[in-house]
Amino acid sequence: MFILELFKSLLFGVVEGITEWLPISSTGHLILLDECIQLHVSTEFMDMYRYVIQLGAILAVLLLFFHKLNPFSPRKNTVQRTQTWTLWGKVVLACIPSAVIGLPLNDWMDAHLMTPWVVAAALIVYGVGFLVIENRHAAHTLHRTDDLSWKTALYIGLFQTLSIIPGTSRSGATILGAILLGCARPVAAEFSFFLAIPTMVGVSVLKLGSFSAKKLMAGQPLFTGEEAAILLVGFVVSFLVSLLCIRFLMDFVKKHDFKPFGWYRIVLGVIVLLFFGARAFLAA
Secondary structure, eight states: OHHHHHHHHHHHHHHHHHHTTSTTOHHHHHHHHHHHSOOSSOHHHHHHHHHHHHHHHHHHHHHHTHHHHOTTOTTOOHHHHHHHHHHHHHHHHHHHHIIIIIHHHHHHHHHHHOSHHHHHHHHHHHHHHHHHHHHTOOOOOBOSGGGOOHHHHHHHHHHHGGGGSTTSOHHHHHHHHHHHTTBOHHHHHHHHHHHHHHHHHHHHHHHHHHHHHHHHHTTOOSOOHHHHHHHHHHHHHHHHHHHHHHHHHHHHHTTOOSHHHHHHHHHHHHHHHHHHHHHHHHHO
16 A cells, blocks of 8 residues: 555654664664565665665754854854854865765675674674773863864764764764764764765765666656655655754763663664574574
């Protein structure tokens, strides 16, 4: 039933909106969700769908941080506009490693490492990483995004490239790296949100472009009416849930550390191992 497919897309949008920003791996959750409630669409559409609904999540960042990210705001003076342009420059610099390393390897990683075992291992390893780093009680020297040096921004971008391994979590990799480099937790989370804008827009546009090119070369319409509706529901729900999730995370990290997310990743990784291990055993 078409209504059922729309409901499934709503669930995918909810999961994407939550897990894209929390450092718990959207891939791990989407794999489990896909096993439980598969959308009845083509493989090509689903590959594109997973990335394009991320654009809804990106719109939430742009809306929530519009003033801070807008260098043309009439409420900013000359110094503040210069600081905004500088922030964008650091974001672009931090995204260069992902563009150089991540984008060329993205399809290869999806084809060869998008397995439950790799995802589970990444969930557990980075979960342990969060616990270890938070237990160090290291002093945070950077308390505003404006305090980030160009070198620190580039190093955070290098950490972001680790997220090409499925299950790592893009936000998790950048937040871990930022904390290691001396950023306070709110700064680490906020800069991670900003890095997502060019990174996720770039990947989503590539996926949508590849999907569109294949359809056009085959002389087929880009979407059926049902596919367009499924994509729209996932996109809008991802946007709305992201608004709530980003606000939650920014409030949370002002008072708490990231240990709960570390433990959550470990538990989820074990669940993924048990689930797919049991299924492989029963199928043998």
